[in-house]
Amino acid sequence: MKTNFKKIATDGVITNNPTLKLVLGTCPTLALTTAAMNGIGMGAAVTFVLICSNLIISLLRKVIPNQVRIPAFVLIIATFVTIVRLALDKLLPSIYESLGLYLPLIVVNCIILARAESFASKNSPIASVADGLFMGIGFTLALTLMGAFREILGAGKIFGITLWDFKIGFFSSSAGAFFTYALFIAIFSLVAGTIKTHKKKKATVTTEPKEEVIEEKEAE
Amino acid sequence: MEIIMILVSAVFINNFVVVQFLGICPFLGVSKDFKSALGMGLAVTFVMTLTCLITYPIYTYILVPLKIEYMEIIVFIFVIAAIVQMIEMALKKYSPTLYNAMGIYLPLITTNCAVLGVAELVIDSAQIAALIGIEATAMNMGYAVLYGLFAGLGFTLAIVLMSGLREKINRLPINKHLKGFPIAMIAACFIAMAFYVFGLV
Numbered sequence: 001m002k003t004n005f006k007k008i009a010t011d012g013v014i015t016n017n018p019t020l021k022l023v024l025g026t027c028p029t030l031a032l033t034t035a036a037m038n039g040i041g042m043g044a045a046v047t048f049v050l051i052c053s054n055l056i057i058s059l060l061r062k063v064i065p066n067q068v069r070i071p072a073f074v075l076i077i078a079t080f081v082t083i084v085r086l087a088l089d090k091l092l093p094s095i096y097e098s099l100g101l102y103l104p105l106i107v108v109n110c111i112i113l114a115r116a117e118s119f120a121s122k123n124s125p126i127a128s129v130a131d132g133l134f135m136g137i138g139f140t141l142a143l144t145l146m147g148a149f150r151e152i153l154g155a156g157k158i159f160g161i162t163l164w165d166f167k168i169g170f171f172s173s174s175a176g177a178f179f180t181y182a183l184f185i186a187i188f189s190l191v192a193g194t195i196k197t198h199k200k201k202k203a204t205v206t207t208e209p210k211e212e213v214i215e216e217k218e219a220e
Numbered sequence: 221m222e223i224i225m226i227l228v229s230a231v232f233i234n235n236f237v238v239v240q241f242l243g244i245c246p247f248l249g250v251s252k253d254f255k256s257a258l259g260m261g262l263a264v265t266f267v268m269t270l271t272c273l274i275t276y277p278i279y280t281y282i283l284v285p286l287k288i289e290y291m292e293i294i295v296f297i298f299v300i301a302a303i304v305q306m307i308e309m310a311l312k313k314y315s316p317t318l319y320n321a322m323g324i325y326l327p328l329i330t331t332n333c334a335v336l337g338v339a340e341l342v343i344d345s346a347q348i349a350a351l352i353g354i355e356a357t358a359m360n361m362g363y364a365v366l367y368g369l370f371a372g373l374g375f376t377l378a379i380v381l382m383s384g385l386r387e388k389i390n391r392l393p394i395n396k397h398l399k400g401f402p403i404a405m406i407a408a409c410f411i412a413m414a415f416y417v418f419g420l421v
Binding site: 023024026027028030031071074075078079081082085086101104105107108109110113173174175176177178179181182183185186189190193 | 238239240241242243244245248290291292293294297298301330331332333336337340341344395397398401402403404405406408409410412413415416
């Protein structure tokens with residue numbers, strides 16, 4: 001079976017971005033984007049679990065009976081989350097502290113179960129590992145960008161380095177988390193939509209997207 | 221007195237959904253109308269209370285004495301899945317009306333992070349003690365179960381508020397890029413601002 005890696009890569013990072021397009025795994029996204037560094041830490045942890053669980057589930061996809069597949073997937077995921085948790089606690093205690101409660105909650109992160117169910121249980125191990133890797137990268141990128149946005153506006157810092165004294169407390173509060181996420185999904189949908197119409201009809205792009213941009217600004 | 225402290229802390233100040241961001245998936249997914257929001261909220265409350273009732277003693281009296289605390293995630297997720305499955309079977313047999321009202325939400329609850337979240341939170345005695353204002357050593361099963369119950373009620377309150385807002389929003393003309401999740405999150409943003417005030421008191 002030939003694997004289309006390019007399609008898996010664009011799917012995971014752009015067209016089916018788990019955070020911005022599929023809106024999966026919202027809890028850690030909202031809670032941990034107060035700083036860009038948290039985004040990288042959480043992203044790396046999720047990517048690791050995603051790759052490992054996709055690999056194992058894909059290898060066992062013909063062995064696991066269909067009726068008990070969800071408990072089996074959850075058990076496999078929980079095992080890897082436990083490994084990540086123990087490893088982080090020993091090797092990187094500062095990241096372990098900042099991820100806190102959301103580290104064990106990777107078990108119930110919908111991205112991982114969704115990929116296990118919709119991709120790994122139907123595809124070859126190599127394709128599943130690639131899917132896990134790129135979905136993880138898409139998740140990490142989205143989280144890091146949102147984290148950077150909130151850190152710059154909410155704390156005047158980037159990756160913990162102070163830029164200026166200007167701060168908008170709203171963006172580091174919980175309300176700011178919802179607002180930032182809404183803003184990012186809307187912008188992502190706008191950009192994706194614009195690119196699509198550009199590709200489809202090159203002749204008729206003149207007016208439509210521009211109007212949308214104006215509406216978008218008013219809505220904000 | 222302490223019961224009131226736990227209630228205020230779990231329902232308002234540290235609301236599970238809008239302050240701690242736990243259980244966002246059902247909060248956005250099942251809040252399209254008032255009736256299903258209330259059903260989901262009550263189902264989650266019930267499962268959260270039962271989960272605390274079972275996982276707290278398992279952790280304190282089995283995992284800690286055996287020094288296998290690192291097994292907590294695997295054990296908890298299995299307990300939750302088993303509870304949900306048993307409730308589903310019991311409801312189907314003894315109360316078909318309640319099953320019809322709650323049934324479709326039950327399978328979703330296994331992967332609701334609010335349930336695993338509360339199980340993980342109540343065993344972290346230092347954190348939970350700071351949240352409800354008691355000594356860490358005074359933490360016991362009664363507090364754990366009460367916290368589970370009130371955290372569930374906080375979830376219900378948030379999801380019901382959200383469903384009311386969304387019923388109104390659905391009638392408004394909204395830009396197609398903001399429709400669906402983004403506008404729901406902006407609504408959630410206002411709810412979060414309202415709950416933020418409780419933290420200042």
